[in-house]
Amino acid sequence: MVSVWEQLEKKMPAWLEESRKQARSGNVAAYIPELANASQEALGITIYNGRTDMITAGEHDMRFTLQSISKVFTLLLALMDQGEEAVFSKVGMEPTGDNFNSMLKLELVDPGIPFNPLINAGAITISSLIAGSTPAEKTSRILAFFRELTGDPALTLNEAVYRSETGTAHRNRSLAYFLKANRVLGDEIDVEEVLEVYFKHCSIEVSCSHLARMALVLAFDGTDPVTRRSLIPRRYVQIAKTFMLTCGMYNESGSFAIRAGLPAKSGVAGGILAIVPGQYGIGVIGPALNTKGNSTAGVHLLETLSTAFDWSIF
């Protein structure tokens, strides 16, 4: 009998080329000017089971920045640093149905805390909860954690993307000042310092294999199946995976849950990290985005795979 892994290896190139056609209907993010340089037609994927070689196809070697994908892992670090109660006194647990950078509900709903840690307002709040007395110390703890998860000691920031974002992030700045006004960021917290930590973790540069490796740790409940090291408590991974399912694809999380049924997180550079629990970690890059901010071709490819192998967790 042909195994799933063998079928994946065999069929992946054709599936990838089919999904690549979807890139034409999307647009590369341009609100962070540096991201606009990415190739519209690119699509790459890496799947890892922790035992054999990774399965790769397309432009899987392409480098891109994590952007919102980093939010899952800063949430995990904040949970490890502060515990569940402290974190959820500052951010909620509900999807918004609004865009990832929306300000709307911070004003409409009382108390004005961000609805969840995966929207920008929530992730900026999470940045303020990372242990460390300076932005440099917080950033280096984040980098150390991400290096451990990817097994890559050379993982680092893309400085050009960081500078490009920090120079143009008027909306994120207003979100952060709004959080300050709502006292979600307390008196002791400097808004610019929190934003520095946030923009820096969004600018960490990866390829699909890094995403697949990070996803694999979550797929195995926080214990790296390759090194057998326990990196994250299981309870926190459970929280992160639940957020990925309900909020990870922004306000497209519902239809992605119905069509693919996998915990996943996307970023505006076009990356998607997806988990097949207990089995695989998946990393995808496709810079052309749909109107919700998700990779058009990447979403199509993940939905194709999940349907073909009945991967939905439901």
Ligand SMILES: NC(=O)CC[C@H](N)C(=O)O
């Ligand atoms: N959706 C995203 O990937 C957003 C992350 C990006 N750094 C921002 O704050 O706008």
